[in-house]
Amino acid sequence: MPNRCFEIPFLSSSDSSDGPYDNQIFSTYIDRKPSWTVDDILSPKQSSHSQTALADTIQTWLFFGLIHEAFGHHARQRDFIDVDPSGQALVTTAPLWRLCYDTFLSSAHPEASSRSHELEKSIALAAEFVGRIHLGLQDIDEELEKVLFSVMILCDALQLSINPSTSVLPSRQWPLSDVLLENHMRLVGWCPSDMQKVTKMLDLHSLTLASKIPPRDPGSHDRCDSVRCYANDVVSGEYLRKHHNCNGCEEFVADPVEICDILDDGHLPLIDPSQGNGPKLRLKSTGEAPKYIAISHVWSDGLGNPHRNAIYRCQLSRLQDLACCLSQPALPLWLDTISCPRDYEHIRERARKAYGQAIAFMRRTYRDAETVLVLDHSLLDVDSKNLTHLGILLRFVTCGWTRRLWTYQEGILARKLLVQFADRAVDIDEVYSRWQDSSKAIFYPSIRGAYKELRILLDSGDDDYTEKILHRVSRPLQFRKTSVASDEALCLSTLANLSPERVKRVSESEKNKRMETFYSNLPTISKQIIFWHGDRLQQIGFRWAPASFLNNSNLYFRDWDHGPSAECNKAMLSCSGLSFDCPGILLGKLSGGIQSFLVTTGPDTWYHVSCRQFDGQEGVPFRIVPDHNMPDISLALLNPTSFQEDFSTPGFETRVSLIVAIVAEEDGTLIAQTLCPAFVFRKVGIGAELPLVMKTYQFFRKCLQDPDTPERDCDSDSELDVENASLLEDESLVGQYQARGRAAVLEHVQRPVSAQGENLLWAGTTMLNGRLSLVREGMHSIFEGSEIASRQRWCLD
Ligand SMILES: [Zn+2]
Ligand SMILES: [Zn+2]
Secondary structure (H helix, E strand, O other), X not given: OOOHHHOEEOOOOOOOOOOOOOOOOOOOHHHHOOOOOOHHHHOOOXXXXXXXXXXXXXXXXXXXXXXXXXXXXXXXXXXXXXXXXXXXXXXXXXXXXXXXXXXXXXXXXXXXXXXHHHHHHHHHHHHHHHHHHHHHOOOOOHHHHHHHHHHHHHHHHHHHHXXXXXXXXXXXXXXXXXXXXXXXXXXXXXXXXXXXXXXXXXXXXHHHHHOOOOOOOOOOOOOOOOOOOOOOOOOOOOOXXXXXXXXXXXXXXXXXXXXXXXXXXXXXXXXXXOOOOOOEOOEEEOOOOOOOEEEEEOHHHOOOOOOOOEEEHHHHHHHHHHHHHHOOOOOOEEOHHHHOOOOOOOOHHHHXXXXXXXXXXXXXXXXXXXXXXXXXXXXXXXXXXXXXXXXXXXXXXXXXXXHEHHHHHHHHHXXXXXXXXXXXXXXXXXXHHHHHOOHHHHHOOHHHHHHHHHHOOOOOOOOOHHHHHHHHHHXXXXXXXXXXXXXXXXXXXXXXXXXXXXXXXXXXOOHHHHHHHHHHHOOXXXXXXXXXXXXXXXXXXXXXXXXXXXXXXXXXXOOOOOOOOOHHHEEEEEOOEEEEEOOEEEEEEOOOEEOEEEEEEEOOEEEEEEEEEEOOOXXXXXXXXXXXXXXXXXXXXXXXXXXXXXXXXXXXXXXXXXXXXXXXXXXXXXXXXXXXXXXXXXXXXXXXXXXXXXXXXXXXXXXXXXXXXXXXXXXXXXXXXXXXXXHOOOHXXXXXXXXXXXXXXXXHHHOOOOOOOOOHHHOOOEEEOOEEEEEEOOEEEEEEOEEEOOOOEEEEO
């Protein structure tokens, strides 16, 4: 059945034989169209034209016009119009890819590159119009939505043709064009968190294809939201083992003592390819059979066994059939269900130790396997021969296997990764490299990143491997989850390439302390970790540390360059916290709440800081409200590099920084406690943006700079303008300030905060070492900060 979602209606009623567009100058088309102005497009809500008329105009101008702009007489508008069996005229992009390739990517038309600068401007214009229409309209008719979508498809295709390595795609700058796809995906039963993941991960062209894939496990995502998927969780005590094409059979049971013995000897227990008829599962050890296939499966698919190392006969014979297809004679299998000892009562201590050993061997298990074979139930029913290379890659990067924690390391560590489809096991690296060689690959740029995220981590030989590992895995892990929270520390230990002894220490520690044990066992830690802005551990000494990297789509680290890490990034862990050198800005004493405030470090240097905390769902403003119990603490804003350096390049980007409370100083080291992550912007034109606060600040500042002469001549204050004075909302008070200057401000900031009184509005305003901090209605609004040297030593809890 054709998918109506992707059929773009051809709307023009023009009777021109070639097509609706007049083939004249692109940017001024709207001026040539009677009764239309550019405002009808920029503010469609105020326009007298209907959405249908807007859709027609947009299609003519931004779709057909852009095609003319890109290809001139090489493209006929008629070729982009198709008629469906019912006689309805549709717009098609079928000729687009070949035209793009011939015009821009092959060298057949050298004149194309000279036009590409102009064309880029036209693409940007079209994309911006699409974005603005989306912003200007609450509800968009489906017809208009489809037209906007088709313009974005065209914009991306042209941009990629001009510059295949572009990192800025029009549709990602205006990602509102995904609405149509999202609506469609929601309707057919995609999990909201899958949608969130793919819209974040994929470009519009790839996303369009992905949205046509049937959703995994339709009907089981009713409780899911855009962050979390609740499907496929294994509930303790309710695990459902499944048979394979079988109404019920006996099982093979492995001897737990034999499993423990093999692990004790430093080998991995494997399933012997030849089995007898008895109930006992024959094992082999990697000591005698070093070549084996490791199975990577999703537990909820039914191949696991939480109680003992046993597998149904039907399941084993299925696995053995699959193994036979990969090599002859079939290799033994490593399957966690058999190869990791369960928790047996009669040999509890022994089994637990052996389990720790199996976990400690995990990296080697997947690294040393001849093949890691992926089994995901949604792919097992699909014939790969009916799919293109791109289709296989898209299925792979969106399947349920990519949403589980354990499978991440299984895929990333595998030397050879095969993905089982209905007809065969597909070598995913081979598919990827073949696809990359195809001429259409450039139109799907995000596939590369999506594939790499599943297959390439870091070269473990790099000196800074461990230091960078948490940054690297934080992104691939953000959409993954596990049924057992304490497993995260085990997987991180494997990914961080900790020695087997250290991994064992993590697995043997109490479950609720495993993350701490993991951090303690990292041989090096980068101070960049403190700029994580998700949930943190609560334990004293570890309050700087991320609590979990899982299941938090909106969490991320501050960007960190890919170059080798500098010496200044190194941090040391002690029992009182993490020690490192770090620059920042000293803010002042906490005497009010903090949430959103300004910091100045010089006459023209202003930063806007907003504190955020993240609860896993979304960022919410963070508010610290001091109470009487709060110790007398100073605040500081930490940043990996000095702020001057960080904002030295033009384009005032946001930086993720950290607000800490300084609780003590010992031998030059500042002892501090993590308060909350903060987003920092460099500000210009601050006076116009926040006039009230800024004028009051300037009034206070001016008073402070005036000579401290109580017997001043009032006339000399005449230059203080009345507008500034009125901001203090108490004329007599302003008069006093003007008269007494510095002395008045000093008195103000020393006065204890009173619940009522003449100074209520700015009560709590303080001064530390000559630096003011304005507090308004109980909240800090401005800090005069001072830069902290890069070599300042910190110990952060
Ligand atoms: Zn779900
Ligand atoms: Zn069975």
